[in-house]
Amino acid sequence: MENNHKVINIIDKNVDKIEDLIDIKIDLWREHVLFSGLWWMGVVLSIVPWIIWFMIRKRQSTDLLMYVGFYVMSISIMLDIIGDQIGLWHYRYHVIPVLPTYFPWDMTLMPITIMVMLQIHPKKNPWIKAIFFAILSSYVAEPFFTWLTVYNPVRWRFTYSVPIQIAIFMGAYWFSLRIKFTPLSEKDS
Structure with a gap:
């Protein structure tokens, strides 16, 4: 004791x-x-993509897309926290200072990009979309945020992100195919 x-x-x-x-x-x-240019950029990136998505989304699929979006948010936040906490990378210019992750990336850019990609040409091969998303995220977005000094990959290479981004996209695709939902108000048979 x-x-x-x-x-x-x-x-x-x-x-x-x-x-x-x-x-x-x-x-x-x-x-x-707070109130620096990169902070304002983070605020804009946290809000504007949601407004655009709200206007262009397939309205009949809003609930399904939000379901997928919450999956993407959950996974990206969890992986981002792990990577930050074990020193693989860290972020500067946080929108919210107590979060170890970059809020616009995990809560907006990742889920919105995947939700839009899933709803555009839904019959296209999801592996091609996943690879495109992974390359875009890993070799365009990550270097861009590094160049801006928002993201600092301390012990991480952009290439390491590719299979992870593919897995996140394919997980989102799998969730997008789930259609067996029963309303909670229905009684068990």
Whole structure:
């Protein structure tokens, strides 16, 4: 039991250090990032693509596309947090300072791009779309955000992202084929 208290004490001290670092990060963000050009770009990239998608989406498929979009958001946020926390990459110019991920990428650009690609030419080979998406994400978007100094791939090469992006797209495609939903209000037979 005494060992348990020792472990709890060590964990609590670690949490205190993390909270102190987050306070410093928020102060730096407030002083150097908030209202900067790259911060405004992140805000615009977080909102405008959703407005455009809302106007161009296939209205009859809105629920299905949102289902797919939430899958993409969940996976990209989870992988982004892991990569950031183990030091493979990190982001600067956060829209929201307490998130370790780049909000516009995980919550807007990834899901919107995939949702649009799924609804345009839905009969086209999904593997071709997945490869196109992976190449676009890995060799255009990532280098662009690196050039802007928003994204810093510390121990990561753009090529490593290609199979991951393909898998995310193909997972989204698989989810887009799920049509067996029963309304929650129906009684079990």
